[in-house]
Amino acid sequence: MAQIWTILSNLYSIAGPCVMLLYPLYASVEAIESPTKVDDEQWLAYWIIYSFLTLFEMVAEPLLSWIPIWYTVKLIFVTWLVLPQLRGSAFIYNKFVREQLRLYGYGGHKEDKEVTKPSSPSKGRNKFLGLARSKKGE
Numbered sequence: 001m002a003q004i005w006t007i008l009s010n011l012y013s014i015a016g017p018c019v020m021l022l023y024p025l026y027a028s029v030e031a032i033e034s035p036t037k038v039d040d041e042q043w044l045a046y047w048i049i050y051s052f053l054t055l056f057e058m059v060a061e062p063l064l065s066w067i068p069i070w071y072t073v074k075l076i077f078v079t080w081l082v083l084p085q086l087r088g089s090a091f092i093y094n095k096f097v098r099e100q101l102r103l104y105g106y107g108g109h110k111e112d113k114e115v116t117k118p119s120s121p122s123k124g125r126n127k128f129l130g131l132a133r134s135k136k137g138e
Helices: 002-033 038-064 070-082 088-103 110-116 121-137
Strands: none
Touching (some): 002 038
16 A cells, blocks of 8 residues: 555656646647647746746745645646646636736737837838948948
8 A cells, every 4th residue: 555655646746747847848839830829829828827826836835835735736726727628727817817917008008019010011121221221320
């Protein structure tokens, strides 16, 4: 019985990094290489939520050390975030994070879009060429 417990505890310690880091890393690379945008949003949302979770753990570590099932709860939560069938990270991002970002003004301002996306490719190229010429002439 002690051997089974040892095996299970070792499996448990391997499951965390695999679920929280290895699979999301692999899926993120696959998402970047795929032509669709839906999976990109899913994995970007995952990394944002996972970053918030990590920061929360760093701040609340003294309190969390007193909760014996914290790692199990975290593993179950991250599994829900990771599974593409459940789309937990996209749900959390759309329901909570996006609302907070919009509340504080990070919803993508119109003037930001105008700066990053010129109305025509030649106009953007002309701006760049004008900037390059003025730097050259100095």
